[in-house]
């Protein structure tokens with residue numbers, strides 16, 4: 488119970504004070520995604536240099552779960568390689584499936600663990616991660632074309 492309360496506070500903190508909110512200059516990868524079942528919308532932007540995520544910004548509107556997850560994700564992937572970010576996305580998805588994962592790397596994201604018990608909200612929590620995965624595929628595409 489106390490852990491739930493702590494998690495709720497972490498989620499509300501990210502929702503009320505989102506990290507890395509805003510927009511990047513032209514040239515950043517940009518992905519818009521919506522979660523129609525809840526009405527969440529997100530625009531994720533990131534800059535990748537030498538395969539490292541050097542900057543991340545997001546903006547959007549939606550429920551506390553979707554916005555908190557985006558805020559936490561933006562913190563978690565900053566400075567990681569694209570591959571590491573994808574590994575983290577897979578780990579987050581596993582947590583959402585209710586699998587037990589090593590939460591050490593997840594940081595604040597661990598607070599979203601309880602969402603796995605509410606299937607209707609899982610899409611809210613994974614929206615930002617879907618955007619990340621889509622943006623990462625665009626990194627590959629732009630590498631191949633250059």
Ligand code: ZN
Pocket residue numbers: 522525526527549550551552553611
């Ligand atoms: Zn939502």
